[in-house]
Amino acid sequence: MTVPPSPTPAILPLTLDAASYAAGGQVLLSDVSVTITSGRRLVIMGANGAGKTLLLRLCHGLIDPTAGRRIWADGSARTAAQAMVFQRPVLLRRTVAANIAYPLALQGMAADQRRDMVARTLHRFGLTPLADRRARRLSGGEQQRVALARAWAMTPHVLFLDEPTSALDPSATRIIEDMIASIAAEGITIVMTTHDLGQARRLAEDVAFLHRGRLIEHRPAAPFFAGPHTPEARAHLAGDLIW
Ligand SMILES: Nc1ncnc2c1ncn2[C@@H]1O[C@H](COP(=O)(O)OP(=O)(O)OP(=O)(O)O)[C@@H](O)[C@H]1O
Numbered sequence: 001m002t003v004p005p006s007p008t009p010a011i012l013p014l015t016l017d018a019a020s021y022a023a024g025g026q027v028l029l030s031d032v033s034v035t036i037t038s039g040r041r042l043v044i045m046g047a048n049g050a051g052k053t054l055l056l057r058l059c060h061g062l063i064d065p066t067a068g069r070r071i072w073a074d075g076s077a078r079t080a081a082q083a084m085v086f087q088r089p090v091l092l093r094r095t096v097a098a099n100i101a102y103p104l105a106l107q108g109m110a111a112d113q114r115r116d117m118v119a120r121t122l123h124r125f126g127l128t129p130l131a132d133r134r135a136r137r138l139s140g141g142e143q144q145r146v147a148l149a150r151a152w153a154m155t156p157h158v159l160f161l162d163e164p165t166s167a168l169d170p171s172a173t174r175i176i177e178d179m180i181a182s183i184a185a186e187g188i189t190i191v192m193t194t195h196d197l198g199q200a201r202r203l204a205e206d207v208a209f210l211h212r213g214r215l216i217e218h219r220p221a222a223p224f225f226a227g228p229h230t231p232e233a234r235a236h237l238a239g240d241l242i243w
Pocket residue numbers: 023024028046047048049050051052053054055195
């Protein structure tokens with residue numbers, strides 16, 4: 001009798017409990033308490049330098065809180081069931097297919113399973129025609145599609161995206177937004193930063209708004225956009241600069 005594999009334990013909610021991050025003698029994130037729940041699309045907003053990228057890195061585990069705690073529901077310090085995509089895709093000097101295969105190999109996936117997963121991923125995102133192209137020679141939009149597809153192939157419960165379209169033109173941006181929406185529709189939790197207010201309105205179910213390293217609003221997107229509670233968020237939505 002074959003025993004079915006045990007399901008991966010749920011890693012969400014992710015809780016930051018009074019988390020702060022200090023570097024260079026400065027407190028850059030201050031006393032952030034937030035719970036990231038499963039199956040939602042959370043957009044982190046705020047002005048330049050507000051701490052959006054740091055918050056994402058703190059959640060993902062690239063940096064650790066210097067005070068307070070980061071708690072994954074499965075009790076691990078840094079879970080494997082999550083992935084991050086950066087503003088500028090970090091691709092290897094290999095083919096598109098090899099870029100998708102590489103982290104799967106690092107995870108220890110067997111070669112035949114890996115081949116299947118790469119083929120499924122390429123097909124899922126319309127990348128099959130690019131499979132044998134050198135990834136670094138692709139356009140910026142194509143490279144970001146590969147980076148997102150590679151992250152999806154790792155079957156994350158949560159995907160962190162740092163300004164995933166800021167270097168892209170409007171049509172490439174739309175393609176990436178469609179990919180994000182379809183990944184979210186599978187139940188994968190999305191946590192992303194963006195400067196693009198239109199994108200935030202299109203993708204957010206919840207908004208976390210940062211101002212000078214403090215989380216000053218965190219609530220469902222519709223009421224947030226209809227009427228932010230804080231003057232800082234109101235000014236941000238109106239396009240006014242607040243430092
Ligand atoms: N390692 C570090 N040492 C010192 N300061 C840092 C470090 N990392 C980030 N900062 C500073 O922390 C602040 C927040 O940075 P962060 O990149 O999170 O901002 P952001 O909201 O993502 O900004 P942007 O919208 O411009 O990308 C900035 O003032 C930045 O210069």
